[in-house]
Amino acid sequence: MSITQVGYIALWILAILLPIQLIVGAMMVKKSGQSAAHYFVSGKQLPLMLVFFADFATIMGVGNFIGYAGKGYEIGLNQLWMMFGEQGTKIVFALLVAGMIGRYAYSTINEFMEQEMYRDKWFRAIAGFCMTIPEICTVGAQAIGIGALLSITMGIDPTTGIWVASLTAIAYTVMGGMWAIAWTDLIQGVIRVVVGFVFFGVVFWSTGGIGGLKAAVETTKPELWSMSSIGFWGALAIFLGPLCGQFTSQAWWQRCFAAKDAKTAQHAFMYSAIFAVVMCTASIMIGIAAYTLNPNLPRPDMAFPWLLTSYLDPILAALLVVTIVGADMTVSAGRLNGAITLLTMDVIKPLLMPNASDADLVKNARWLTLLGGVGSVAVAFMFPTVLSALLFGYVFIGGGMFFPLVLGLWWKDKDGRTYVTKNAAIASLVFGGGTAAVVQATPSLAKLMGGGIVPGLCVSLGLILVITFVERAAKAKSAPQV
Template sequence: MYAIAGGSLPLFLIVFSDIATIMGAGNFIGHATHGFTRGISHIPFIIGEQGSKIIFALLFAGLAGRFTYNTLSDMMYDLLHRDKFSKAIVGILTLGIMMAWLGGQAKGLGYIFEQFTGINALPIILLFNAMFIIYTFMGGIVSVVWTDFIQGLIVVIFGAIFYFFALAPVHWSLSELGTKLVATAGPELWNLSKVPVNTILVNFITGCFGVLAAQCYWQRCFGAKDSKTARNAMLISGIFVIIAVSLTAFVGMTARVLNPTLDPAMAMPWLMMHYVPKVVVAFVFTLILAAAMSSADSYLNSAAVIVVNDVISPFVKEVSDAKLVSWTKIATVVLGVLASLLSIYAESIIGMFSKAYTMAGGGVVPVLIVGLLWKATSKEFTMGEKNSKITPWGARAGLIAGSIVSLTYSILWGVAVSAILTIVVSLLTKENVTVEQAKSV
């Protein structure tokens, strides 16, 4: 129950929980900042990152909704490789995304408070991280999704009001925004043709594959009452957020048109302070605070579940459910403290996101896809049955090499290396185990 609510969550809870989780302070501040600095060239990253929810819905959510695993690593272990070391590796890689997103919430709120009050961001970051820890410690996923429901409603309503006022200086016209951005900052900020195709592709794949490895979305699907609910919830929330986050980047570009010398990290809060009516700012501040809290509790809960379920439990025998919950609460506190340090020392919000996406997406997703496509028999995947030709060593090779190559060179190379090594090493270490025998592994 603490992790997936017994696989009983209805459509409306998952939809609004997804929206509230995605539209956190990190997204509001981070994507506006990159819209300010990169202009239209940041849109491919957004399409990859947020559009991946739609890809997830169409390709993976229905599958995940059939099962009641606690984590993505759980599913890969049971269905694909049956190797506890690979399970721990997947856990560590997917943990990076949750920690980056968690750090981004506090960092985003720190920027907002600094703009509104003039107070240094550091104590604000520490304060909100403490709040995140306490908030998440008090309950599991059931607590999270019900608070997310209310906060998701706030995001939808106040978000629409904010974008209306924030884009008013360019009369809600992308054509006018582009013309003014070119005149203010140069043609390169409104011309994708000058951005190398490789850069666009890397941005798209990084965002897309990174999100496909995000525990919080798999966790929502495992918690859904059925496969259809999981798929439809991810599809609805995916369509909403790709529009909302794109608008956030356009808000950053609008801020550059209005104040080209502004600190990019302050693009969103500055525009709020100077071009949005004060009464609306109060509502929008409520929106961002609610979004940050709902996102943070989801990420912190998911991160703690990953540590206990994927990294610790495989190496400890016969642990009671009560003990696991106790460990998860301890992990919540420890990870919250680590996220505080990450949010303080990271150079930028989207920079944190990008590195985490690159590492996890380049290692985990290729192994997942190869495992699901390279089946041992034509039977459907069933909990308790390994039905993939991937071997433990094949999984380890693909996971480790993919993440390292992605960080060192490019996620495009990492994905290719991961997929190839997974297949080659699995063929070289082929197991003579039938599907029926695998049930007892």
């Protein structure tokens, strides 16, 4: 492999941008170290612009550019099902949930569930540990995508590219926590929006717009222009997995807790959802376009980098490379911070360090961020593509956490308290998530059932209903008769 002209320009831009991000992280050391709340949720002080970009830049990562384009190349419009589940869900989240939870100043989704629903530290600890898995998988997914991009544009061995980009994100996250993430996301997010739309426009113009693209696809591979060619169960699986996984995502809840008020959280998530739906749909379309232009790429994930180097002016292409590298770092940083927040506030603090000071919690979190970041990059070498890593994380936590959260929020007894019992919630989380993960990781079972999310949700819902009704009935029977 050899470095391209695009790669040379991108290297010079990165030589300026990467140190800037490290400087931002260093500038936020003192502010983030004021308290655990400042390190994990910016002291609940983020205004609309920072919440918007902290969310948008975190969810629009390598997976949504390289991964979505790769799936567009591979399965075409069928990938819209995943987009509806992953990004369309955010519109519902913004309308029904973001404003409500934006009133609170918790650090994690599980702290909220413990205090407002189940009143049980073991549920919080188990859920916190389990929820680190999708966060780590997401960090790994970003690494896979960045390796593919840098190998094409710069001739860099994928392993080297993975480590360079990921370690930079780890470094500024260790230093500045959520404050550093919010400000670096603002920088990267602005670049991503501008350059991304330029790139999409150039590719669509090259293929004659949507009409020209449709005609070309129908000539080369008509099934790419269909949303039903993967079958009902396949479509349902790639829709439900992201829907359930994202709705229970620590990254979403953490940014709502970081917003200065409920209205800020709701508006930021609605605007972010609109931008994400448009950009993800465009990514799918350019993946389809790549197939019509070059159906012989060695891997679907190469579609985006190939278009980038083939159809953009070198300077614009270099800016887009920098944008994707930035996407890798912002998503990695945000998800890594989420994982360490979960471990620190849901597991370590309530079980191991109940009397720890804020200074001790922040110190431990910084060390865990460093160790967890290095470990999470190793995940990249366990999955073949960007979205395979993302889907595993979504399926695992969505299968286990979705019903304890949703039913816990909206199924109330006559006194307004959560009707679901804590034992039902724990069993639903552990066995629902476990079932989803096992099926998803077993190719024969995944093929038979369309993935792990449907069986996981069935087990989760069945357990939560049966155990709740049995325990409620036993409690009513043993209650003294008046």
